[in-house]
Amino acid sequence: MFNDRAIPRIDPRRPYVIGPSGLKRIVLGEEVGSRELQQNAHGHSSVKPQRSQGPFRLRSLVVLHTDRGALDEAARETLAAAAILASPDTEVVALLFGGNADSVAAAGEAGADRVLLCADPGFAPQRKLAVLAELWQREAPSRLCLPDRGADADLGRRFASRQGLAVACDVIEVVPGREVRSLAPAGQFAVQPLPPVLLLARKAADARLPFRGQGNDGGVLALPDVGERIRDLGTRSCPASQLALEEADLIVSAGNGVQDTGGLRQLAERMGAAVGASRVAVDDGRFAREQQVGATGKTVQASAYLAFGISGAVQHLQGIKECRHVIAVNLDAAAPIVKRADLTLVEDCQALISALNQLLAAERAANPVLETA
């Protein structure tokens, strides 16, 4: 049977409001709802609510060594883990070694309710243990979380063995209230009951929280005067040329856009940086295979990664996931690396490398003191 009535159409772009259950289209004739409202909703969602308003009855402690005052990804994940595990009446207290006012705010954003600062004198296990023991006594926390890396891993293990507390190391999965898992060889999990001290591996928690901590400033703790049995004779950094790429803190990396490899090596030497390369540059024979960065090369952890003439293919970006600052030099302002980079200079590599070389040489000439330092 043929129907000659018009088919009722719904305008797909008709106005709408955003309610608690999502987007709601507005029926004709109703007055609420406009596009401006939507704009406001965008702005509003950027401020996260607090995890808990208090009052707090219990405490959970997180101890972190900051990296020149900054919290790295492992630190954020540990704070997030403590915040997720905490009940509404549990306060997340963070003790930051070597932190400053900026790190207090960052730790609050990452989930800490109260942030205590303490100077970081380098290798001082007994003094740090004394601070921690005092804090442990005073706050009586129910849990201590630390990232399982570097100075935090060392301090956490010293504390657990000094206090005789049960500890789980290299934890990659926490089942709240029940158990923790870590990786064992031959594709197995080692499972143990949830202990009071947790040393967390990377990715044990998702650092993107839908809430933040109160971020109150808890003041500065002084290191007590306790004798150390081990003397710290000072730290030095290895010359970058002797370092494995995975260990380097500053990397100058070359891609297909770099023709002047001599200039690049000279620049790396002047900056004290290790030299990396993309696969194309390595396949071309301009760099050695062990300098290749990426999925089929090395994964690097540098604080700063300078990518000269690298397009930023996913296979390459995989290798630099952990780098804190990426600086790209590329002729193409639309190359994929620009999305990853914190700073992009649209310029010819050869010209920029020689300009950098000249700048550094001129600075050395003006300040000969730096040369000996």
Added chain:
Amino acid sequence: MSKQNLKVAVLLAPGTHPVSGRPCAAAADSAALALAMKLVPSPQHLLVLYAGDADDSALAPYLAQGVSCVNVLPAVAGADVSRVLARQLQDVDLVLCGRRAGGGQGSAMLPYLLAEELEAPLLPDALQLKVGNGQVEVEQYLPKGQRRQLAAALPAIVSVHERASAPLPYAHARLQQGQIRHLSPANLAPGVCHLEPANRRARPLVAASKASGHERMLGAIASDGAKAGGVVVKQGDPVEKAQVLLDYLRDHHLVDF
């Protein structure tokens, strides 16, 4: 202290190959062995200890790497590994052990527990080792190419980093000559953890979100957008851009020149 009367002990735990799960020498433990061999005139002067009930074949790779005799403290339920080992180590000047037991199975806790038990200083993550004048000096591995010198009076415990030495050569003849000696039974506590097959990925802790579906979608878009927020500099000649680069590095304290 001369080489002859320095008493050095090495702690070895059998390693497990990370993929196949077969016994092998653990990298950190053989590095400890390599450093220890340099301190004594011959391998016979080393006290090599293992506490546990692993098969002799699991310790054989260490024999092939040059140990002349492994002393095994057998395990019976009831006491800690660290306490059992500590009893054997009372009059030893220097204890060397790996940073973490083989194949990542270990928790790297044993050196710390042992240090508490023996009340000796622990120098962690050693790459190089020097002994003289009743003290030990160690180069400690730190990430990002940093090295720290530490010194302590003997007796001391040193945990050795995997990178301290290249793998020791494997010689079947030494495996044949070496021996594994079982000492009288001690009491060992059963471990608190059990193993299960890892036939899935580990689940990270994720905060429960009360946001609506729409907000979550917006959040996903927003976080992608934020990542693309780097500074792009197109203006200026190469020298100006080079200056921008240097300023960026200095502003973020990434270089020290």
